[in-house]
Amino acid sequence: GDSVTQMEGPVTLSEEAFLTINCTYTATGYPSLFWYVQYPGEGLQLLLKATKADDKGSNKGFEATYRKETTSFHLEKGSVQVSDSAVYFCALSVTGNQFYFGTGTSLTVIP
Amino acid sequence: NAGVTQTPKFRILKIGQSMTLQCTQDMNHNYMYWYRQDPGMGLKLIYYSVGAGITDKGEVPNGYNVSRSTTEDFPLRLELAAPSQTSVYFCASSYAGTANSPLHFGNGTRLTVT
Numbered sequence: 001g002d003s004v005t006q007m008e009g010p011v012t013l014s015e016e017a018f019l020t021i022n023c024t025y026t027a028t029g030y031p032s033l034f035w036y037v038q039y040p041g042e043g044l045q046l047l048l049k050a051t052k053a054d055d056k057g058s059n060k061g062f063e064a065t066y067r068k069e070t071t072s073f074h075l076e077k078g079s080v081q082v083s084d085s086a087v088y089f090c091a092l093s094v095t096g097n098q099f100y101f102g103t104g105t106s107l108t109v110i111p
Numbered sequence: 112n113a114g115v116t117q118t119p120k121f122r123i124l125k126i127g128q129s130m131t132l133q134c135t136q137d138m139n140h141n142y143m144y145w146y147r148q149d150p151g152m153g154l155k156l157i158y159y160s161v162g163a164g165i166t167d168k169g170e171v172p173n174g175y176n177v178s179r180s181t182t183e184d185f186p187l188r189l190e191l192a193a194p195s196q197t198s199v200y201f202c203a204s205s206y207a208g209t210a211n212s213p214l215h216f217g218n219g220t221r222l223t224v225t
Contacts, residue, residue, distance in 0.1 A: 041218070044214070046213040097159060103151055
């Protein structure tokens with residue numbers, strides 16, 4: 001079946017450090033891939049997406065590239081800020097009726 | 112610009128009680144979803160709806176019921192609350208229900224069953 005596996009946390013980084021959160025997927029068809037972010041006490045918000053192989057999604061300095069050959073969609077940011085502290089979820093959807101989420105990775109950025 | 116609104120924010124139930132979690136969206140989205148979020152488990156789909164009058168089961172529907180009488184509202188009903196239903200519940204909607212149409216989430220309802 002369809003599923004997403006993402007790097008376990010928590011992750012703690014100093015401000016301006018480089019961030020990578022790994023995400024790999026298994027899908028029966030041709031999925032669209034997403035990264036969502038959840039700030040404390042809030043619902044999930046779409047951070048970025050990619051709908052086909054080799055697409056790069058980007059937003060707010062975050063980037064992720066859809067790699068079909070490695071079935072991966074790793075999230076990266078060159079220089080994190082305290083305001084990036086949140087939980088990050090990788091997700092996929094093949095049909096649109098169902099979205100499959102990873103378990104979430106908690107990021108804390110310290111000044 | 113409210114988006115997806117969920118009520119209540121918090122609730123404590125005793126075992127065997129019932130309650131309805133409310134969800135409404137003002138974006139005229141056809142697709143609506145209910146997820147539960149358990150620690151370390153990610154989000155699991157409970158039920159979804161592709162339009163008014165149409166609902167379908169997700170991964171974990173047991174113990175829950177839903178209805179969709181209007182485009183805007185998608186309430187989730189717990190009939191006989193059990194401790195296993197202690198979780199954070201999120202309602203979401205999307206415009207097209209296609210794989211590249213992202214989900215818009217409410218802020219969640221934290222439910223504790225004791």
